[in-house]
Amino acid sequence: PAAVYRPAVKSGNLIIVSGQVATRDGAIMTPGRLGDAVSLEDGYAAARQCGINALAAAKSVHGTLEGLRVLRTVGYVASTPEFTDHPRVVNGASELFRDVLGEDLGxxxxxxxxxxxxxxxxxxxxxxMLEVVS
Incomplete structure (x- = not known):
């Protein structure tokens, strides 16, 4: 980590994953802001990569992704004041969680x-934030 924190913490049946940025192979995917240098499609792909990184962090403290349920996802989108499609960007992570963990848990x-x-x-x-349900 670039700061003083843990990528994920497990306490009882909860796993809290710290904010994950859009890094792949050690570099930020499509740096910049939505509504400026970054397209909606690239933002969606970046959010998906954040989701991949978040699941990897969860797996690092739990050992598996089996039996995990998403309780809450928080997505931050760097954007110009005029950009308003934040939910569509964060769908990149939400749809990944659904696809990996299933409709009920994801x-x-x-x-x-x-x-x-x-x-x-x-x-x-x-x-x-995830819950261990089994």
Whole structure:
């Protein structure tokens, strides 16, 4: 990590995953802001990568993805003030969670925010809270 934190923490039957930026192979995918240098499609792909990174962090503290349920997803989208499609961007992570964990376990509560900037110029950051159900 680039700061003082754990990528994920497990306490009892809860797993809390810290914000994951859109890194793949050690680099930020499509750096910048939505509504400026980053397209909606690239933002969606970045959110999906954030979701992949979040699931990897969860697996690192639980050992498997089996029996995990998404309780809440929080998506931050670096964007211009005029950009308003934050939910469509964060769908990249939400749809990944649904596809990997299934309809019943992979869909939880969610919020999508627009922000001025994110760490390392990532276009998206995603955090997720999961419950161990089996």
């Amino acid at each position: 869909i939880g509560a969610r919020v999508a925010f627009g922000v001025a900037a994110l760490p390392a110029n990532s276009p998206v950051e995603v955090e997720v």
